[in-house]
Amino acid sequence: MQRRRFRHALYAAPALALIALFVYYPIVENIRLSLFKFSVFQPGMRYVGLENYRQALQDPVFWKALANNLGYAVTSVIFQVGAALVLAAILEGLIGRRLRGLLRTVYFVPAAVSMTVAGLLFQFLYQPDAGLINSALESLGLGRFAHDWLGDPGTSIWGVVTMSQWQSFGYTTMLLTVAVQRIPRELYEAATVDGAGRVRTFFAVTVPMVREMTTLLVILTVSGAFLVFNEVMVMTGGGPSNSSQTLGTWLYSSAFTGDDMGYAAAIGTVMFAITFVAGAVQLLHSRRKAVAV
Amino acid sequence: MRRTPATVAGCLLVTLLTLLVSGCGQAPVRVTPNAFALDGPPRGHLTVLEKWADPEYAPYFKEAVRAYERRNPGVSIDLQAVGDQPYKDRIAVLAASREMPDIYFAWPGRYARKFADGKLAADLSEPLEGTAWGRSFEADALDAFTFDGRRYGVPLNMDAKVFAYSREIFAQAGVAREPRTFPELLTACDRISATGRTPLAFGNQYGWPAGHLLTQFNAMEVPAAVLARDYDGDGGPEAFSHPGYERAFDDLARLKKHCMGPSGTSMSHESAQTRLLYGKAAMQYLETLEFSYLSTKGGAPEKFAAGWDFFTMPAVPGAAGSAGAVAGGADGLLVANSSPNKALAVDFLKFLTGPEQARKVVRDLGWLSAVKGTAGAARLKGLPEAQRTLAGKDMALWLDTRADDKIVNPYLSAAEAVLGGRSSAAQALRQVREGARQAHRFRVRD
Known part of the structure; x- marks a missing residue:
């Protein structure tokens, strides 16, 4: 028995060592670095304790970035999980087989477009002078709503969020469609026999039966929303006036423009803590509510 | 938590790891002697990292490297060019690991000063101060890489x-x-x-x-x-x-x-x-x-x-x-303090900023050269006038x-x-x- 255990441990050891080296060690090292002030250009590090975290508390850009990430996460969960599940259920329950295949492809296409290309494409759409959105508003007689979408601090981050939803919505819809397809048909038949309408069936059968997939997608979209970087860098660079900074872009800016590596490590630790807690809570919650067939 | 031998061993491992990494600081700066005189024909290997990766600029630098290698058969140069932002990222990572290329790019002013203060850039006062090579540069351009009276960079162009x-x-x-x-x-x-x-x-x-x-x-x-x-x-x-x-x-x-x-x-x-x-x-x-x-x-x-x-x-x-x-500046090249080939690096920089190459910079790239007396080589509209206009102006380095x-x-x-x-x-x-x-x-x- 003991020998077998030893053999099992031996087989697992290389994977564990790699995970420890490439996942856990960087996390520990990042937490350690967040307790120092240092520049990459100068030798030596100055131990400052929790000073970098105090700096974050007093940094308005940090709070703005955190708020932007939260807005990003909430919107992503609503669209990429909630709305995508509704669309997946409609596709599977109401649309004919041929049209269903076509629609699935249409929804998925944006996910195949590179992030940089999508970012540039939306920049053109948002152009205040000749962009499609303002032109459309003008021709509909809604010119008063025409706007410098990415140039106004009030709308810049939402311009980025919208692009991100457009790109990821079809992908999550596909994943949820697969989950919906795996629900036994008998459950829907039983619901129909019991007199449940479409909405009731959706909430009583579809939602609980795809909980594993929705849990996974919530974790992925929330952690993705807190790690968002490319979209912002391509479309706004964090501006104007830091209005579209996210924790990822502010970390990068603090490290490579501000040369404040310790502060950047502190922001990284905060990002890790948020995504870790969000993931753990969601996992525990879904385990309690798991439904078995 | 049950205290099994495995959990105790795990805790010990984590503690050991934490203590181990806590003891690590940044690697010390390696400094080699400032020997700028070649003791014979140029020989050895140089690494160069710069930020002129655009297709209209990159061929000039590749050709300049090839020309120097042809002239000095004992020399090989590894030239790497990246874009502006990737350059900032890469040089920061190299600086953190204290693995600097022999020659590297720097923007003027405080950006270059960080390398000088961190002892990552060699003090080039000896080959530049009061020498014919030093006098060949526009004063504003050379001053953009001068800190506390010491010369740290060789300006290549002016902007x-x-x-x-x-x-x-x-x-x-x-x-x-x-x-x-x-x-x-x-x-x-x-x-x-x-x-x-x-x-x-x-x-x-x-x-x-x-x-x-x-x-x-x-x-x-x-x-x-x-x-x-x-x-x-x-x-x-x-x-x-x-x-x-x-x-x-x-x-x-x-x-x-x-x-x-x-x-x-x-x-x-x-x-x-x-x-x-x-x-x-x-x-x-x-x-x-x-x-x-x-x-x-x-x-x-x-x-x-x-x-x-x-x-x-x-x-x-x-x-x-x-x-x-x-408003303007000068782009420059620095020599790594850790380079074992400082004399060779300086020789290559002398070649790169010599009259022949400097005129090529003006003629082929359409830049204002930091080297005096090169405006006549300009073929691009506006460039000779710009050189004349800017001669009497005060250069205000990019904020x-x-x-x-x-x-x-x-x-x-x-x-x-x-x-x-x-x-x-x-x-x-x-x-x-x-x-x-x-x-x-x-x-x-x-």
Whole structure:
């Protein structure tokens, strides 16, 4: 028995060592670095304790970035999980087989477009002078709503969020469609026999039966929303006036423009803590509510 | 938790790991002796990292390396070129690991100073100070890499901000001559606006174009000594209190009001440039390095390429700074302090900045060379005039490479707020002062 255990441990050891080296060690090292002030250009590090975290508390850009990430996460969960599940259920329950295949492809296409290309494409759409959105508003007689979408601090981050939803919505819809397809048909038949309408069936059968997939997608979209970087860098660079900074872009800016590596490590630790807690809570919650067939 | 041998071993491992990494600091800086004289024909291997990866620039540097290798068969050079932002990232990582290439690029001012202060750049005073090689450079360009009286960098080119304009649009708007004062510039903008065109094409998507304008206005409005003290973060509680700073933001706001269209904040500088090239805008505030884009070879329509001219920022009446200031800088190359081949590196840099190569820089790349007496080689329209015009001007180094890192972000952010009409000059300056205060409080370096 003991020998077998030893053999099992031996087989697992290389994977564990790699995970420890490439996942856990960087996390520990990042937490350690967040307790120092240092520049990459100068030798030596100055131990400052929790000073970098105090700096974050007093940094308005940090709070703005955190708020932007939260807005990003909430919107992503609503669209990429909630709305995508509704669309997946409609596709599977109401649309004919041929049209269903076509629609699935249409929804998925944006996910195949590179992030940089999508970012540039939306920049053109948002152009205040000749962009499609303002032109459309003008021709509909809604010119008063025409706007410098990415140039106004009030709308810049939402311009980025919208692009991100457009790109990821079809992908999550596909994943949820697969989950919906795996629900036994008998459950829907039983619901129909019991007199449940479409909405009731959706909430009583579809939602609980795809909980594993929705849990996974919530974790992925929330952690993705807190790690968002490319979209912002391509479309706004964090501006104007830091209005579209996210924790990822502010970390990068603090490290490579501000040369404040310790502060950047502190922001990284905060990002890790948020995504870790969000993931753990969601996992525990879904385990309690798991439904078995 | 049950205390099994495995959990105890796990805890011990974690503790050991934590103690181990806590003991690690940054690697010490390796410094090799400053031996700049070759003891025989050039021989050895050099690594070079620079940021001229654009297809119009990269071939020149590859060819220069090949020419040096052909001339010196015992030398091999590994040249790597990356874009602007990737360069900043890569050199930072290399600096952190203390694995610097033998020769590497640096922007002037505080950016280059970080390498000198961190002992990552070799002191090149010996080969540059009082020597024929040192005297071959324009003084402003060499001074941009001189810190505490020591020379740390070899300037390769010079760059300055000017207003490029369409002569045809100016004439149609009744603007008879280039503006000589800032109010004249604003009046010219009003006249151009009346013709239905945008006076000044401006794209500030990434923040630096506004930084360049503020570089210019600050240098004109604030005395040089005050500016240097505040940019270095040495101003203490009085930092950025000179009234010229507020006037500079006010100049920016007036320029926006009279000259720029409504959409500058979200447009890239390059997109804005197409508006100039295709006659939708009358002017653009651009770098002399961009002159090549205004030629037909660079993609400009023939009509514009034949009919453009330029002028520097006109003087602001009553300003306390330098009336002849021009925002600009010099790109330079530094030698790693850790390089075992400093003599070879300096020999290669002498080749790269020698008269023959310097003339090629002017002729083939369309740059202003930092080497004296090369303007005659220019084939690009505007370049010889630019060299003559800038000779009598004061170079004001780019704010984003001159000022303390932590001051740059609040400054650019405040500039964006002024351009967006969300902040007055006074509010913007308060934001800068608060940024400077926070930068001092949470300073990275002692």
